[in-house]
Amino acid sequence: MTIHRISKYGKLLILVQRTHTPALGTIPNLLFIGQFYDENPDLMEGDSYPLPPHPPKFNNRDGRIMMENIESWARTAYGYRGICLDYIFRENSELPVAGDPGFLRADDGSRSIEEELVRRAAHTGAVFRRNDQKFWVMLHAVTHETDAYNHVRQFAPSLNGRAAYFALFAQYCGRGHFTNERQAAVRALATLHWND
16 A cells, blocks of 8 residues: 555545545555546646636525526536635535444445535635635625626625525525515506406
8 A cells, every 4th residue: 555545545534534544545545546546636736627607697686596506517617726616505514423334334335435525525725715706706796796696796896606695596596585585466456347
């Protein structure tokens, strides 16, 4: 076993907030992690991995669809240290206590470093900060000069993509969205003229 593979294993443990145990540091796990890092050096070691094109500009008429576009973009965009950016809007920012399928395991039981990173990567520290800022840049690009920017503008000084996403979600998919839809329906019904 080379120092290289042990080094990559140690880096991954830090990213996914796990402590080394003999059960985690098995030779098959070390080989799997080493192979993944070797096959994806730009993704796992660099910060220059290309991001996909941003979703189209935000459109208030299709707010829910726009939110789905943002989520879809985040599922295909990789940030610093190879973490898929959809971990930023993971519902629970704390480590999952229940339902953790185990080290390097996806929910379906297959082996997956990507899912391990999305499920367990920290929402604190330098890695999160860099990735949150990348997510903010995309949100700014798709909302700037639209009505949606009013909901995320307050997060511009801190470049807080996570908070901006949840503000947009609350407006376009949460309780506020349904209140607006209901008010629009009531207004439409009030203006109808019925013929007898």
